Amino acid sequence: MTRTIQGRGIVRGTAAGPALVCREPISFLGDLDITTGTIIGRLPSAAGQSVKGTVLIFPLTMGSAGAWRFLFQLYKHGTHPVALVTREPPDPSVVQGAILANIPMVCEPQEDVIATIVNGTPVEVDGGSGVIRLGA
Amino acid sequence: MQLSDDDKAMLDGSQGEARRLAMDGLVQLGRAFGAEDMVSIGYAHIHAGMAMYLHDVELMEELAARGATMAVPASVNIANADTVNWQQTGAPEKLARLQQRAASAQNKMGASCSFTCTPYWAGHWPTWNTHMTSIESTVTVFCNSVLGAKSNRDGFFAVYAGITGRYPRFGYHLDTNRVGTHRVRVETTPTTVSDFSCLGFHVGRLVGEGVPVFEGFTRRPTLDELDALGAALATSGGVALFIVPGVTPPYASVEQAFAGKIPRESITAAPRDIATVYDEFCSAKDGHFDLVHLGCPHASLEEMKSYAGLLAGKRIADGVELWVTTSRAVRNEALAAGLVATLEAAGAKIISDTCPISCHFARSASPDPKLGVVPPPLRAIVVESAKQAKYVRDMIRCDTLLTGTAEAVETALTGRFVPRRPA
Numbered sequence: 034m035t036r037t038i039q040g041r042g043i044v045r046g047t048a049a050g051p052a053l054v055c056r057e058p059i060s061f062l063g064d065l066d067i068t069t070g071t072i073i074g075r076l077p078s079a080a081g082q083s084v085k086g087t088v089l090i091f092p093l094t095m096g097s098a099g100a101w102r103f104l105f106q107l108y109k110h111g112t113h114p115v116a117l118v119t120r121e122p123p124d125p126s127v128v129q130g131a132i133l134a135n136i137p138m139v140c141e142p143q144e145d146v147i148a149t150i151v152n153g154t155p156v157e158v159d160g161g162s163g164v165i166r167l168g169a
Numbered sequence: 170m171q172l173s174d175d176d177k178a179m180l181d182g183s184q185g186e187a188r189r190l191a192m193d194g195l196v197q198l199g200r201a202f203g204a205e206d207m208v209s210i211g212y213a214h215i216h217a218g219m220a221m222y223l224h225d226v227e228l229m230e231e232l233a234a235r236g237a238t239m240a241v242p243a244s245v246n247i248a249n250a251d252t253v254n255w256q257q258t259g260a261p262e263k264l265a266r267l268q269q270r271a272a273s274a275q276n277k278m279g280a281s282c283s284f285t286c287t288p289y290w291a292g293h294w295p296t297w298n299t300h301m302t303s304i305e306s307t308v309t310v311f312c313n314s315v316l317g318a319k320s321n322r323d324g325f326f327a328v329y330a331g332i333t334g335r336y337p338r339f340g341y342h343l344d345t346n347r348v349g350t351h352r353v354r355v356e357t358t359p360t361t362v363s364d365f366s367c368l369g370f371h372v373g374r375l376v377g378e379g380v381p382v383f384e385g386f387t388r389r390p391t392l393d394e395l396d397a398l399g400a401a402l403a404t405s406g407g408v409a410l411f412i413v414p415g416v417t418p419p420y421a422s423v424e425q426a427f428a429g430k431i432p433r434e435s436i437t438a439a440p441r442d443i444a445t446v447y448d449e450f451c452s453a454k455d456g457h458f459d460l461v462h463l464g465c466p467h468a469s470l471e472e473m474k475s476y477a478g479l480l481a482g483k484r485i486a487d488g489v490e491l492w493v494t495t496s497r498a499v500r501n502e503a504l505a506a507g508l509v510a511t512l513e514a515a516g517a518k519i520i521s522d523t524c525p526i527s528c529h530f531a532r533s534a535s536p537d538p539k540l541g542v543v544p545p546p547l548r549a550i551v552v553e554s555a556k557q558a559k560y561v562r563d564m565i566r567c568d569t570l571l572t573g574t575a576e577a578v579e580t581a582l583t584g585r586f587v588p589r590r591p592a
Contacts, residue, residue, distance in 0.1 A: 101324035
């Protein structure tokens with residue numbers, strides 16, 4: 034049983050992995066441990082979990098214009114999420130990091146993915162067409 | 170998105186692999202932000218290739234190896250080690266050698282390897298209406314707000330813009346976004362660069378990514394004060410542009426700054442707001458400190474003169490470490506002017522290419538373990554900049570003691586922390 038949600042494709046490429054839903058905004062500088070991908074920031078809904086290999090679903094990014102560098106560092110350490118889905122419009126720095134690290138990204142999906150997607154659900158993201166496919 | 174014939178030629182690879190890669194990234198960025206076309210830029214302040222981050226210097230080397238060159242004048246942002254005097258900072262030699270490789274790559278690509286967060290003091294001075302790009306938010310806010318150039322707060326893609334000479338037209342490249350959002354009534358009289366830094370930190374927190382319009386300065390702020398104000402606005406908030414009517418081109422009046430619109434919000438900056446920022450960043454309650462730092466953002470020659478004036482003929486207390494950070498270009502000017510000799514005679518170390526938060530002190534970085542980087546166990550750093558203070562807290566993860574420049578020098582001379590004395 035699969036279904037699809039349409040969003041805005043931001044960074045092209047396709048990737049699949051289990052969903053990790055974080056309800057709070059994420060700051061790539063500080064909220065994640067680069068060497069493990071573990072969420073170390075004060076993000077109650079996802080603290081202690083690893084973003085490595087997941088489709089990371091979150092509302093928006095906060096903070097530094099240096100976010101791109103930390104996303105790229107996750108990639109260089111092999112601890113990066115395989116795809117990004119954000120509820121809000123994209124952040125230029127994160128988009129640049131995602132392009133550099135070949136991480137597909139979709140923004141502004143047409144349904145509230147943070148409320149409806151459960152952690153661990155298999156998700157496939159197509160950053161070109163903006164299609165998010167649930168339950169592979 | 171409307172692309173020129175030249176843009177298309179870059180995109181299809183007929184101008185080489187580096188330009189194809191760069192243009193492909195810029196087009197994706199432009200589509201993400203609804204840009205209608207690309208603008209030609211006149212200047213780029215680009216990523217250094219940072220030795221404290223895994224494979225980051227290699228990223229620049231790979232671009233250079235792919236034949237990337239700068240299509241426009243380009244300066245290079247701050248790096249992770251003093252590439253000449255690293256021993257003075259206690260950095261591992263392997264880290265400094267890796268940082269030197271980034272300099273070689275930059276030279277190959279034709280960028281001016283300035284390794285500084287204040288390239289304008291090193292002679293990179295874009296003028297009114299010049300579209301540009303910058304990886305350093307301090308440079309973005311200075312060039313937008315003091316010089317009237319047009320820049321977004323950028324990330325790595327400042328490099329891609331430098332390679333192509335193009336950037337998607339969105340954000341602060343559109344005049345419709347260069348309009349005030351918040352009216353700021355300055356009800357205090359900041360008298361030092363540190364006061365302006367605290368003022369910026371206070372206002373940045375309130376306006377976020379807005380465009381604050383300042384009213385009520387009793388005199389025209391100096392270039393150093395505007396630099397400190399902008400750096401702090403860009404640190405506590407996401408400010409890319411502030412407007413001081415009569416100073417920021419082309420805004421002659423408050424009405425013009427708001428383009429006839431009603432400001433979203435009016436806020437004030439009172440003496441207690443400035444004092445609050447100083448207090449917040451005086452977290453080392455026992456007054457112990459390991460280092461006194463001057464020069465955030467990297468000092469101008471005027472600031473070097475002021476430090477030399479405060480330290481001339483004196484000697485810092487035994488056991489105190491005093492760092493003055495400035496670009497290599499300004500360091501060379503200061504050397505010729507005899508200022509370096511004065512500062513070193515007083516016991517100060519003049520550090521270039523880096524600063525406390527950018528060097529091997531940072532715990533938020535992720536260097537290759539082979540470099541042997543071990544951040545020293547620092548307890549507190551005395552600073553005169555709210556920007557440095559925030560990142561000492563977040564990146565070095567130690568306490569701070571924020572004070573004025575003269576008081577910081579007095580701290581170094583006496584070995585005892587001197588809090589800021591309000592004017």
